[in-house]
Amino acid sequence: MRPSAKAPFQFLALVLALVPVMVVVAVASPRRATAFELKVEDWAWAWQIDPDQVIPKNRLKNPTRTKSPPLYIWFKISGGIDALEYMKATKSHITILTKWQHVVGGILSSTESKKITIGRTSKHKFQTVLNILEEQVRKNGFFVWQTFARWDDVRRATYGVQLHYVDGFQDPILCEGSPCRYEIGLD
16 A cells, blocks of 8 residues: 555644644643742841851851851751641651852852751651641641751852752742842941
8 A cells, every 4th residue: 555645744734733832732831849938938047056156147247256156057948838738758868959059259169069958957857747747737827947057168259059859850949930049248
């Protein structure tokens, strides 16, 4: 049987008809693998591990003339029932990646990524933490978790921190529609 002269054009027409469908599906499909969102409720810079000793300014003076203490950034991060259900289903805490940038004289000097967690504590077992977060969600519709990230080798420079989900894509956590980014200059 001899192929029809119209066959290649019919195939091309079918492919072209499917292209818009494939594009719409690709654009409409969520990129993130996890099904929850987190929100940064509050944050502050500090020289100490004590969250009550924060200094919420964009420029800090080194408190000593010798070696600087570590630089901390404290976060209060909230999540909803979807984040709580994710922790229950995976039987694990939520990990967030902090991406630090160290800039000296306008030139990127170094970068470092460190993980922080929601739901991990040395004082309580994981199920106890889940119960506490579940109670917060029941009362408020969301939970709030306080955590910190730190940079140990502090020098005169500008430090920047971005928060990212650890889900394969490392999408940034958003603050009012834009990636959350925090900067501080140290004198």
